[in-house]
Amino acid sequence: MTYAMSDAVVTLSDLRFAWNKHEDDLLYIPYLSVERGEHLLLRGASGSGKTTLLNLLTGIHQPTSGSVTIIGTRLDEFNQRARDQFRADHLGVIFQQFNLLPYLSIAENVVLPCWFSHRRREKAGNPREQAKQLLEALNVPSALLTKQAGKLSVGQQQRVAVARALIGGPEIVIADEPTSALDADNRSRFLELLFREADQQGCTLIFVSHDAHLADQFSRVVEMDVINEAARAAVSRQELAKT
Amino acid sequence: MIWRIAFKSAWHRRVGLLLTIFSISVSMFLLLGVDKVRKEAHNSFVNTISQTDLIVGARSGSINLLLYSVFRIGNATNNVSWESFQDIAALDEVAWTVPISLGDSHRGFRVMGTNEDYFQHYRYGQDEALAFQEGVPFSDLYDTVLGAEVADSLGYVLGDEIIISHGAIATEFAAHDDKPFHVVGILERTGTPVDRTVHISLEGIEAIHIDWNAGVRMPLEISAEQARKFDLEPQTITAFMLGLENRIQTFQVQRAINEYREEPLQAIVPGVTLAELWRSIGVFEQVLAVLAALVLFSALIGMLTSVLSTLNERRREMAVLRAVGAHPYHILLLFMLETLMIVVAGCLFGLLLLYVGLAMARPLLAELYGISIALTPPDGGQWMMIGVAILLALIISLIPGIVAYRRSVEDGLSIRI
Numbered sequence: 001m002t003y004a005m006s007d008a009v010v011t012l013s014d015l016r017f018a019w020n021k022h023e024d025d026l027l028y029i030p031y032l033s034v035e036r037g038e039h040l041l042l043r044g045a046s047g048s049g050k051t052t053l054l055n056l057l058t059g060i061h062q063p064t065s066g067s068v069t070i071i072g073t074r075l076d077e078f079n080q081r082a083r084d085q086f087r088a089d090h091l092g093v094i095f096q097q098f099n100l101l102p103y104l105s106i107a108e109n110v111v112l113p114c115w116f117s118h119r120r121r122e123k124a125g126n127p128r129e130q131a132k133q134l135l136e137a138l139n140v141p142s143a144l145l146t147k148q149a150g151k152l153s154v155g156q157q158q159r160v161a162v163a164r165a166l167i168g169g170p171e172i173v174i175a176d177e178p179t180s181a182l183d184a185d186n187r188s189r190f191l192e193l194l195f196r197e198a199d200q201q202g203c204t205l206i207f208v209s210h211d212a213h214l215a216d217q218f219s220r221v222v223e224m225d226v227i228n229e230a231a232r233a234a235v236s237r238q239e240l241a242k243t
Numbered sequence: 244m245i246w247r248i249a250f251k252s253a254w255h256r257r258v259g260l261l262l263t264i265f266s267i268s269v270s271m272f273l274l275l276g277v278d279k280v281r282k283e284a285h286n287s288f289v290n291t292i293s294q295t296d297l298i299v300g301a302r303s304g305s306i307n308l309l310l311y312s313v314f315r316i317g318n319a320t321n322n323v324s325w326e327s328f329q330d331i332a333a334l335d336e337v338a339w340t341v342p343i344s345l346g347d348s349h350r351g352f353r354v355m356g357t358n359e360d361y362f363q364h365y366r367y368g369q370d371e372a373l374a375f376q377e378g379v380p381f382s383d384l385y386d387t388v389l390g391a392e393v394a395d396s397l398g399y400v401l402g403d404e405i406i407i408s409h410g411a412i413a414t415e416f417a418a419h420d421d422k423p424f425h426v427v428g429i430l431e432r433t434g435t436p437v438d439r440t441v442h443i444s445l446e447g448i449e450a451i452h453i454d455w456n457a458g459v460r461m462p463l464e465i466s467a468e469q470a471r472k473f474d475l476e477p478q479t480i481t482a483f484m485l486g487l488e489n490r491i492q493t494f495q496v497q498r499a500i501n502e503y504r505e506e507p508l509q510a511i512v513p514g515v516t517l518a519e520l521w522r523s524i525g526v527f528e529q530v531l532a533v534l535a536a537l538v539l540f541s542a543l544i545g546m547l548t549s550v551l552s553t554l555n556e557r558r559r560e561m562a563v564l565r566a567v568g569a570h571p572y573h574i575l576l577l578f579m580l581e582t583l584m585i586v587v588a589g590c591l592f593g594l595l596l597l598y599v600g601l602a603m604a605r606p607l608l609a610e611l612y613g614i615s616i617a618l619t620p621p622d623g624g625q626w627m628m629i630g631v632a633i634l635l636a637l638i639i640s641l642i643p644g645i646v647a648y649r650r651s652v653e654d655g656l657s658i659r660i
Contacts (some may be wrong), residue, residue, distance in 0.1 A: 058566070093566040103252050
């Protein structure tokens with residue numbers, strides 16, 4: 001590793017995003033930094049700018065101004081292609097649901113990032129083998145490996161998505177409400193497994209949710225309302241309008 | 244890698260895509276089939292006669308003369324006198340002649356009176372001479388030589404006796420049943436109207452008409468054996484073919500014949516008139532080709548609509564691919580590859596349909612239209628059609644591809660359903 005343990009993995013500075021310059025900012029984050037190995041919960045209701053932040057962190061969108069620095073790389077200075085490649089190489093993403101491609105087998109779904117990233121393929125060594133190990137660690141029966149994604153329960157699908165996010169050792173895993181489709185029991189088991197495997201791989205975890213009950217399981221909780229000053233401004237504008 | 248995703252994704256939706264593939268197959272089948280049959284028809288058409296420099300008949304239309312003398316279609320309006328024939332045959336420039344006398348038939352097949360020169364000089368295809376499957380040319384007055392198809396479809400073998408009818412339509416009343424002919428030879432199949440012709444000698448034609456006048460049998464009957472004693476030199480013939488010593492003189496001799504004083508005659512150059520005739524049929528064939536192209540176009544539009552209709556349900560797939568690192572251009576590529584697979588599969592299946600169809604239609608086409616179709620691989624023009632179809636499909640696939648590309652840029656990782 002070229003950066004020290006205490007180094008920030010993600011640093012956002014003066015980050016602004018708006019669809020175009022005539023509209024109000026959807027997001028304005030003066031500063032946020034995420035340490036390596038952290039389990040960060042970004043908590044916020046819908047409309048708090050969570051999705052926008054995720055799109056900026058993953059390089060889908062380009063900030064209007066300010067910087068997004070991930071493992072020492074200024075993502076905002078990259079073009080679209082370079083950002084896409086960066087995402088393939090260094091980020092794992094877990095969605096709320098429908099994470100898997102229905103036409104690929106479970107094993108193929110897990111290996112998928114290695115098809116787009118040479119770096120992760122190298123790091124995985126033998127992608128198939130690593131996929132198998134990850135799935136085993138995540139309690140997905142190996143009998144399901146060759147099955148198609150549609151045959152799995154929602155809980156199993158989400159765990160397969162974790163395996164996919166972790167394969168080839170990306171530095172950061174970004175999870176967008178991955179537990180919202182799970183019941184309470186499954187939810188805590190899922191988090192346990194996710195944390196354990198992320199730690200095992202040395203991944204930093206950025207977890208986005210509206211669910212305040214999850215807060216006590218994370219090493220750090222950041223409220224979107226607090227860091228996103230654009231949302232605060234919008235709220236105060238609304239309150240002004242009421243009075 | 245993107246290939247694999249494209250293939251698996253398409254395979255997952257194969258039931259829906261199969262219909263699209265099928266409609267492309269049918270249109271490719273039509274497009275290539277029309278082209279193939281057109282070329283083969285043209286081939287067998289222009290190959291009907293070769294090496295004959297001029298065909299001479301009574302003055303009428305040149306196409307009419309070609310039709311009755313070569314294709315045995317329609318009838319001559321007038322005859323050529325034997326004297327004129329001999330005059331012209333005696334010209335220095337003329338190397339050989341083949342007289343033709345038409346008018347009778349045998350169970351739907353035309354009967355043609357000619358002489359031995361026919362077997363020697365008549366050429367079809369690429370300078371191919373007539374060959375005998377069995378037997379020999381006629382020598383006796385009541386000998387006949389059958390075309391391959393006549394023998395096949397009526398089941399004649401050497402030694403059989405056949406009765407010739409007066410006129411082109413077989414009737415009980417107008418049968419030359421008192422003078423049967425013996426089959427002495429059966430020709431090899433040529434793929435030309437020769438296959439459908441019953442050949443007898445000019446003298447034979449005279450003999451069966453000796454007791455006929457103006458299409459009606461005279462009360463005085465002359466038996467087959469008595470007829471042998473008559474002078475059977477024909478008074479008239481229907482037309483004759485001729486070959487020149489030197490082909491350069493073709494137009495010169497043609498003009499001489501056209502200006503022949505004793506009788507209004509007409510000479511045609513077979514190749515020129517064949518081309519003229521083909522041009523007049525050609526319009527129909529072009530209309531068919533245009534229709535087939537339109538069918539292909541509509542199949543491609545059908546493909547476009549079916550691909551567009553899957554765009555919404557595939558948004559999730561696009562978001563997942565983007566999340567694992569796919570560029571928007573990968574998404575575009577995915578749609579183009581899918582289209583490519585559909586069209587290539589459609590073309591392959593269309594070719595299969597075509598060759599199975601041709602193999603099944605071959606005997607029928609040969610029998611009904613005398614068109615012999617060779618099962619050859621697609622030629623350059625046909626490969627080009629396939630190539631153009633694929634290219635067109637790829638261009639069309641840019642539409643859903645670009646829509647998906649823009650959506651995946653907008654949607655990013657958010658899955659909207």
